[in-house]
Amino acid sequence: MTIRHRVGLAAAVAGSAIAGVALPSVAHAADQSVIYVDNAQNRQFCTDAGTGTQDRPFCTIQAAVDLAEPGQTVQVQAKPGNVYPEMVTVKRSGLPGKPITIKSDIPYGTPQTIVGTHSWTAGTLPAPHALVLSGVHDITVSGFQFEAPQESVLVQDSERIVLNRNTVLGGNPDFNGNPSYPAPTPSLRITGKSAATTVSRNRVSGNGTTGIAVDTGVAGTAITTNVIVNSHTGGLLVTGAPGTVVASNTFAKNCGNDVSLAGNSSGATVVNNVITKIVAPRCSDPALKSATNLSVSADSVTGTTVDYNSIVPAADGVSYQWGSSPYTTPGDFRATGQGAHDNAADPKIPYYTADFKPQAAEGLTDAADATAPGMLDTDFYDNPRADHPQIANTGTGVGYYDRGAIELQDETSAWLHGTASPTPDHPLHAQFQTQYQIGWAPDGARLDFGDGSGQENLVQGSGQIDHDYPAPGTYTAKATATTKTGLVRTFSVTLTIAPVPAISLYPQIGSEDQATARVSFRDNTTSPWPVVRYTVDFGDGSAPVVTEGANPPIGLTHDYGVGGDYTVTETVVDNHGRTGTASFTAHVKGPHAGVPFAGYLGGPTTQVGIFDNGRWHIDYNKRNGTPSGHDSFGDAGDIPVIGAWENTCQCQLGIFRPSTSTFALRLRSGAVVAVPFGEPGDIPVVGAWDRNGHDQLAIYRPSTRTLAVRHDNTLITTFQFGDNGDLPIVGDWDGVHHAQFGLFRPGHNPGESNTFILRHDDGSISTASFGATGDVPVVGDWQRTGRTTYGIFRPSSHVFALNNPNTGAADPIFTLYN
Secondary structure: OOOOOOHHHHHHHOOHHHOOOOOOOOOOOOOOOEEEEOOOOOOOOOOOOOOOOOOEEEEEOHHHHHHOEEEEEEEOOOOOOOEEEOOEEEEEOOOOEEEEEEOOOOOOOOOOOOEEEOOOOOOOOOOOEEEEEOOOOEEHHHHHHHEEEOOOOOOOEEEEEEEEOOEEEOOOOOOOOOOOOOOOOOOOOEEHHHHHHHOEEEEEOOOOOOOEEEEOOOOOOEHHHHHHEEEOOEEEEEOOOOOOOEEOOEEOOOOOEEEEEHHHHHHHHOEEEEEOOOOOOOOOOHHHOOOOEEEEEEEHHOOOEEEOOOOOEEOOOOEEOOOOOEEEEHHHHHHHHOOOOOOOOOOOOOOOOOOOOOOOOOOOOOOOEEOOOOOOOOOOOOOOOOOOOOOOOOOOOOOOOOOOOOOOOOOOOOEEEEEEEOOEEEEEEEEEEEEEEOOOEEEEEEEEEOOOEEEOOOOEEEEEEEOOOOEEEEEEEEEEEEEEEOOEEEEEEEEEEOOOOOOOOEEEEEEEEEOOEEEEEOOEOOOOOOEEEEEEEEOOOOOOEEOOOOOOOOEEEEEOOEEEEEEEEEEEEOOOOEEEEEEEEEEEEOOOOOOOEEEOOOOOOOOOEEEEOOOEEEEEEOOEEEOOEEOOOOOOOOOOEEOOOOOOOEEEEEEEEEEOOOEEOOOOOOEEEOOOOOOOOOOEEEOOOOOOOOOOOEEEOOOOOOEEEEEOOOOEEEEEOOOOOOOEEOOOOOOOOEEEEEEOOOOOOOOOEEEEEEEOOOOEEEEEEEEEEEEEEEOOOOOOOOOEEHHHHHHHOEEEOOOOOOOOOOEEEEEEEE
């Protein structure tokens, strides 16, 4: 900060006896420019036994100031409103140009870091002060709220002390109503042989008595740019302290005299202050109500300068007491030769206010003496000096400093909050909430989105702006408000626009017609950007169906020439040229009933199912409904076979391809073994012919009614059995743990029964009638009896009927569709 002192003030300070005060020797922190203090509740590692590093801070301020050296900073880390319940006594000094700085960087306007004790219980007195500076020099203290029952801040016999940007409360009863201790005292006292003390940008309130007291013997004090309010018996009392500078302060809501120069306080400067009697209801004493704004004793008149103040007295009070003479108005006071530029411009500070900001007014705004002693370059809030374009400059120097502690600012401002908020069809969308407040000479406000797309004007007050970014990324958007006087206010936000998700396609078959090989297609595409083209390829060589525009295909159906498995592919294109593709297999039933099969595929009994052009539909439950399992192996025209190709009870899938007379056997590992065997027209059969734990391949040649078995040693044995039209079946009819041969003789005439012909090991034959014309045979151990029995599949109705002659149980009859 820059402070202008009266000529001769530095010389008076240099001659002070304090400069040679001896200090006790204390251990210090080596090569550490900042000493940290942090007693926040969430910090578990503070200690007063260390050196105050950031990761191991001190718990108390006292421990830190006891260690501080010239040029070091005691940094008090705290959340807003955090409390240090201690009386801090500074015992060490800095050097000219290298002060010890004690600070807390809580922004003004938020609850500051509280230091001191205030409340007490009956019979127990708290520490009287929050901060004591006694016999020390070159100390700067800022950013705290001091409160204690006696003087919250006591400066005694100290030199070059700076108290800046603090809140000082004290000298008043505690919050529980206990009386002051031991008697009413000022909130801040400067006493003894103190010299060159600067009190700047503080908010001081002395509800019990005076806000600030400067005592006899003190020299070169500057009271500048403070807000001194709510004091019970006066704002500032200077007693016997010549050369005191009182500059650019705001006094309001004080009972008693706002500024008093008592005793011999000659050579003072009282300049650029706002002193207004907003009388509080608690000022019930008539003497307090009618007190004077500025009182200068007869012994203080000599050499004292009063000018450029705005003074508004109480309704029944006077503005000045100059020696023994009262003066009601600034105009009257000019008869003394003082106050040539004083006036009664009312700052119109509301009674209920927290910031004591005045209203713009002629004689108050742009009306201070910028060259006066004690003037600062920035105001109470550290805001710069500002020139109001609608008010004439009547001040001295640059001409536009305001009177009082608070410099009116052009309230032009821009505020911005942005969020990425993707919406359907707008995946790179962001939404901005804006605030634009106009001030003295508005020239508009604009929002730059940070993507090179240009700017958009902001509306006065609150607004909302939507924007689509061109690509994913991190962008800094900036709102800028300008004035015709060249003032620029900006507010920036950074937001991340996520990459655009891929197109999601979930095409589905709506229904499958069992009679005409027809499917209906349903589109379930979701796309960040609008889809403009849909293409559906039904996988049978027909021309794809293309739908242009934003509406997906609705009610789309397709007829196939034959039932089977088809790969249906949907391709979509959005309006940004991105493509999405998805495929799925549509199994179309149609008129093709499929080929029945039976075998041990994972259950205790034989399962049945339907093989349809390479698609296996397996029923593990043998009851009405759709198949409970599906698999793919083989192609259209293949014949299904099931067998234990490896030494395991569970069978594996296989096919016989008539066109090449080749068996293809799928093993448990997924490998496929191809075995050429037979001739075109042969019918494949599988059975445990060799009794060695796995099955062997065989074919039945209808033209010669011959069964040919291929053994593990590659030898082939043959056996002739049956008549023309018979179909081969293989099973363990007698429970002898190996394959036995049999035939299925279909009924040829309507209503004629089918005949199962079973050949036993001893050569005998047994027969049984089961089913009707058009049925297809299946065999298996339906009830886990250890013996194979028979059944039929009726293609016309998709009905399985399974015989249970070995258990007496009812024959399972159920419908199964492929």
